[in-house]
Amino acid sequence: MKLIYQGKTKDVYQLEDGNYMLKFKDDVTGVDGVFDPGANSVGLTIEGAGRSGLKLTKYFFELLNEKGIPTHYINADIENVTMTVKPAEVFGKGLEVICRYRAVGSFFRRYGLYAEEGQPLDAFVEVTIKDDKREDPTISEDALDMLGILSKAEYKVLKELTQKIAGIVKNELAKKQIELYDIKFEFGRAGENKEIVLIDEISGGNMRAYKDGKYIEPLELEKLILQ
Numbered sequence: 482m483k484l485i486y487q488g489k490t491k492d493v494y495q496l497e498d499g500n501y502m503l504k505f506k507d508d509v510t511g512v513d514g515v516f517d518p519g520a521n522s523v524g525l526t527i528e529g530a531g532r533s534g535l536k537l538t539k540y541f542f543e544l545l546n547e548k549g550i551p552t553h554y555i556n557a558d559i560e561n562v563t564m565t566v567k568p569a570e571v572f573g574k575g576l577e578v579i580c581r582y583r584a585v586g587s588f589f590r591r592y593g594l595y596a597e598e599g600q601p602l603d604a605f606v607e608v609t610i611k612d613d614k615r616e617d618p619t620i621s622e623d624a625l626d627m628l629g630i631l632s633k634a635e636y637k638v639l640k641e642l643t644q645k646i647a648g649i650v651k652n653e654l655a656k657k658q659i660e661l662y663d664i665k666f667e668f669g670r671a672g673e674n675k676e677i678v679l680i681d682e683i684s685g686g687n688m689r690a691y692k693d694g695k696y697i698e699p700l701e702l703e704k705l706i707l708q
């Protein structure tokens with residue numbers, strides 16, 4: 482197998498059959514040793530973070546596959562901390578799609594003039610460009626189309642899938658009295674017909690979850706959901 486990309490939290494290998502293998506690392510995003518799912522740098526290393534993220538990712542992707550939602554998932558190997566996936570072509574140089582149920586994080590930092598911190602949001606969808614240098618700016622549907630990153634027809638699919646998947650995750654968390662505030666996904670085009678599928682991961686590092694008004698750290702979230 483061939484190493485094709487070294488990310489902040491995962492390494493990507495190409496397998497001989499053309500599929501990709503994601504190796505989850507113990508590096509997590511954050512600033513100055515404090516975890517932040519929205520941060521653009523590796524802030525700290527937590528032993529077991531990779532395996533914990535993979536366990537949750539496996540759980541959610543298998544749930545989504547059961548529900549017929551298109552994803553890149555093939556299988557996961559918890560022992561070796563790897564996941565085999567179908568290769569996808571990302572939009573432009575990569576996008577992130579966020580679904581928000583409460584006004585926190587960068588939403589509140591941007592719109593604090595109009596929004597109250599923590600106010601409910603109705604599965605509000607935002608797209609950001611993966612561009613660490615420019616701090617992942619948000620981008621509109623029109624700009625995505627104009628810059629040739631994503632067509633308007635694709636945007637519609639992306640938004641619908643995002644709300645559907647976020648809703649499924651939100652429900653799962655609610656079963657454990659945990660509230661999902663926001664969550665971030667990645668999508669890509671896969672296969673010959675360039676179907677839009679969910680890629681990457683779904684772990685504590687991609688979402689803000691709260692229980693009894695208290696933020697739940699990624700490793701604790703995995704334990705609460707999978708126990």
Ligand SMILES: Nc1ncnc2c1ncn2[C@@H]1O[C@H](COP(=O)(O)OP(=O)(O)OP(=O)(O)O)[C@@H](O)[C@H]1O
Binds near residue numbers: 492493510570680
């Ligand atoms: N099925 C797939 N096909 C192609 N690329 C994928 C697939 N699944 C995930 N990826 C890409 O693999 C990389 C995984 O690395 P990692 O999660 O460390 O991300 P990163 O882009 O470096 O940083 P971050 O997501 O933390 O901003 C990401 O670039 C992601 O877009």
Ligand SMILES: [Mg+2]
Binds near residue numbers: 488490681
């Ligand atoms: Mg990533």
